[in-house]
Amino acid sequence: DQQVKQNSPSLSVQEGRISILNCDYTNSMFDYFLWYKKYPAEGPTFLISISSIKDKNEDGRFTVFLNKSAKHLSLHIVPSQPGDSAVYFCAASVGDDKIIFGKGTRLHILP
Amino acid sequence: DAGVIQSPRHEVTEMGQEVTLRCKPISGHNSLFWYRQTMMRGLELLIYFNNNVPIDDSGMPEDRFSAKMPNASFSTLKIQPSEPRDSAVYFCATPGGGELFFGEGSRLTVL
Numbered sequence: 001d002q003q004v005k006q007n008s009p010s011l012s013v014q015e016g017r018i019s020i021l022n023c024d025y026t027n028s029m030f031d032y033f034l035w036y037k038k039y040p041a042e043g044p045t046f047l048i049s050i051s052s053i054k055d056k057n058e059d060g061r062f063t064v065f066l067n068k069s070a071k072h073l074s075l076h077i078v079p080s081q082p083g084d085s086a087v088y089f090c091a092a093s094v095g096d097d098k099i100i101f102g103k104g105t106r107l108h109i110l111p
Numbered sequence: 112d113a114g115v116i117q118s119p120r121h122e123v124t125e126m127g128q129e130v131t132l133r134c135k136p137i138s139g140h141n142s143l144f145w146y147r148q149t150m151m152r153g154l155e156l157l158i159y160f161n162n163n164v165p166i167d168d169s170g171m172p173e174d175r176f177s178a179k180m181p182n183a184s185f186s187t188l189k190i191q192p193s194e195p196r197d198s199a200v201y202f203c204a205t206p207g208g209g210e211l212f213f214g215e216g217s218r219l220t221v222l
Contacts (some may be wrong), residue, residue: 006153034210043115043202043213044154089154091211098144098167099211103153 003027004092006102014110019077021105023090026071030092034099035064035075038087047088048075077107085109117203117214125222129191132217134203135184144211145178145188146202154202160186193221 005024013019021035031052036044050057050064050073057064063076077084090102116135124130136143144159158168160180168178175194180186190197198220204213 032209036211036213041215043204043215044211045213046210049209091154096142096206098156098159099206100156101146101154 002102003030004090004100004102006088006090006105008105009103010106010108012108012110013080015082016079019075019080019084019107019109021075021077021088021090021107023073023075023102024071025073025092027092027094027100028071029094031095032093033064033066033073034091034093035062036089036091036101038089038104044089080107080109082109082111115203115205115212115214117201117217119217120215121218121220123220123222124193126194127192128221129189130193130197130219130221132188132201132203132219134186134188134214136186136203136205137207137212138184140205140207140212141183142206143180143186144204144206145186146204146213148200148202148216157188157201190219193219195221197221 034049035047037047038044048062050066055066066073087104087106089104091099093099118133142161145157147155157170158178163180178188200216200218202216204211
């Protein structure tokens with residue numbers, strides 16, 4: 001059973017608009033959430049994280065929102081740029097325990 | 112630091128052959144994770160070590176898979192015998208500073 005779910009395999013967004021990537025989780029014990037970005041033929045790279053004590057964390061064009069009651073988090077990218085085209089993985093962990101990843105969402109930024 | 116180093120980057124082998132994937136973690140990082148990426152299942156956690164000791168191997172798909180970490184600077188993931196369905200990209204990662212650092216992955220193709 002998948003504990004971290006990314007239900008959209010792919011998403012296409014016009015350059016300059018907002019990209020919203022969604023993630024749901026089932027384990028209420030998760031207290032740390034991360035987003036990773038992956039280009040072809042490269043390893044995933046860390047993008048942004050959020051602790052369960054917060055509901056928002058912002059870093060430049062990237063903002064992660066956490067809704068604990070809904071067990072849902074989202075990554076907002078604004079404005080979207082061509083270099084943002086990649087696969088985005090949502091991940092979660094309980095403390096220092098193993099980090100569980102979703103299946104990923106492929107983001108296409110259209111010119 | 113050179114980051115997490117994996118070898119080989121690409122491996123093509125025939126069904127039934129033994130495959131050994133190698134990982135050199137970032138120096139000083141005490142935990143190490145092995146993940147497998149496929150289109151169908153995304154990034155799956157196979158096994159993780161803490162201070163060279165396997166903590167959770169529940170993600171290892173079958174007895175054909177085994178992993179070792181004989182010291183803090185080296186880990187191997189072995190598949191014996193390999194099967195076509197093992198074809199995937201295998202990533203090694205080590206945590207630090209609240210994020211996971213991934214290697215570039217080993218792309219395995221079993222014919």
